[in-house]
Amino acid sequence: MNYIGSKFSLLPFLERHITEFSRPDSGWTFFDIFSGTGIVGRHFKKLGFRIVANDIQYYSYCLNRAYIGINRQPEFGSIVENLPRPADLQPYEAVDTVLDHLNRLDGVEGFIYRNYCPGGTAGKAFPRQYFTDDNGKLCDAIRLQIEDWHRDALISDDEYFYLLASLIEAIDKVANTASVYGAFLKHVKPSARKPLRLERLEIIPDNRLHRVYNCDGGELASKVQCDILYVDPPYNQRQYCTNYHVLETIAKYDNPELYGVTGLRDYNHQKSDFCHQAKALQSLEKLIQETQAKYVFLSYNSEGLMREDEIMTVMRQYGEVDLKKEDYRRFRADIDRENRRYKTDSVTEYLFCLKKAG
Ligand SMILES: C[S@@+](CC[C@H](N)C(=O)[O-])C[C@H]1O[C@@H](n2cnc3c(N)ncnc32)[C@H](O)[C@@H]1O
Structure with a gap:
């Protein structure tokens, strides 16, 4: 599905840096707290992780409930x-x-x-x-x-x-x-x-039990037992509820x-609080503070509401941080393609990697 912020094209980038930074064991739980189309959870399910997926939108819950929750x-x-x-x-x-x-x-x-x-x-x-x-x-x-x-x-x-x-x-x-x-x-x-x-x-054949929720991520973060928390929130003011109503x-x-x-x-x-300049950083910090995960990965980009240096400052309070970057073609609606505005239009995609201390 052509979805705002879909990580479909970034899966190799995510897999490489998430596995290199966290060196996961078999049987680890990967919590995709803003799961959207479910493409990231599906990828990590194929890699052998136990997946917990969540999204506040019900259509996303249905997609994840099928792709993540069903094993045959x-x-x-x-x-x-x-x-x-x-x-x-x-x-x-x-x-x-x-x-x-x-x-x-x-x-x-x-x-x-x-x-x-x-x-x-x-x-x-x-x-x-x-x-x-x-x-x-x-x-x-x-x-x-x-x-x-x-x-x-x-x-x-x-x-x-x-x-x-x-x-x-x-x-x-x-x-x-x-x-x-x-x-x-x-x-x-x-x-x-x-x-x-x-x-x-x-459907990815599997024998493990995967779980899927339809909640506000902020309320779920502290309750889910996981090894990796993957955070891919909205980047700007565009609310998903109005864009996919x-x-x-x-x-x-x-x-x-x-x-x-x-x-x-x-x-x-x-x-979503992540669509508000004044609330986004605070919401991110709350997720990092409350999660039971040892590793937190945040996908974001150079045009998001939170600045790179602000995110680094917040994350550094909680442990060891690394930042990976990749140039990426911007999400384009069909109307732009039809109007043939094809100028090179890339944006830098970030993956903030945090190993929580303690
Ligand atoms: C950037 S998209 C995720 C894209 C997803 N990684 C993919 O590749 O399809 C952000 C998602 O966060 C969800 N979202 C926004 N605020 C949320 C909240 N407070 N709790 C749970 N989900 C939320 C939106 O519904 C949207 O599906």
Whole structure:
């Protein structure tokens, strides 16, 4: 998923410096406290760590609950026998049958269609075009079916979150936005015209138990037993709750009251202190103070609200510190690409490494 601050391209940089600095033992616990897409936790799960993942956003919880929390492709034993076996899928597994069934559902004029599609919002105070009518209706049909199966205990929690994660990934691919949901595009971009299609998730086979939370990281830090705390907070004023509000609503499907041109939901309880100049450094220090981890790694960049020297000063109070840097291409929304503003646009990515004293 194309996510603000995703560390997908920085995984080799993170792996190299985190393992060199901490020299981990097998069986160590890696706590990804601001986990977003879950890509960092997935990488360290593959390396053999026990993972604890957390994020304040529920769509992120769903992604992490699936990618981190599940250790094998689900079997959907209670529903698969009653679904038509897809003729064109060779070889197929139960999961393919379930995804194929969901992909072929008839659309429903549900919450997403009625609030985020041109057909459902035509003539209303705020017409919106986040998805084509067909994709909005199919999204509603799929989301309702997943909920019904879970409510009727026909799918397990693992199966439920697997399907929700697949839906979140799929709907994001056909969103008519410049990557984030702070606005929708006036014209329908080519990728948004494609049909919504659920796909298999890449599940990392494992026998360990991994844990996933949906909490404010500041409240969780002291409670989680871990060896490494990995901190990848928001870098600037852009709140994730407003930039990904539509994914939050699809994940929760809780019929929220919406307001404004973009159909925002209430997000007051999800605002991050890391998006406030006056609160970010204090929040970081609290995490470092309270964590049970011996090693703390902070991802940040040269344009963030906290300055490099301020972070170093805070960290040095707690132990031995090192700073690694790498030049990195800035996150770009599709609209920028479409406008062809291709000037070299890199920013320095930081990894602050702390070995806590005592
Ligand atoms: C830079 S992104 C993390 C990106 C992630 N490492 C990845 O590669 O996908 C920051 C994340 O912090 C989350 N966040 C912000 N404030 C939080 C808080 N107080 N507690 C938990 N999560 C928070 C946001 O929802 C967002 O997903």
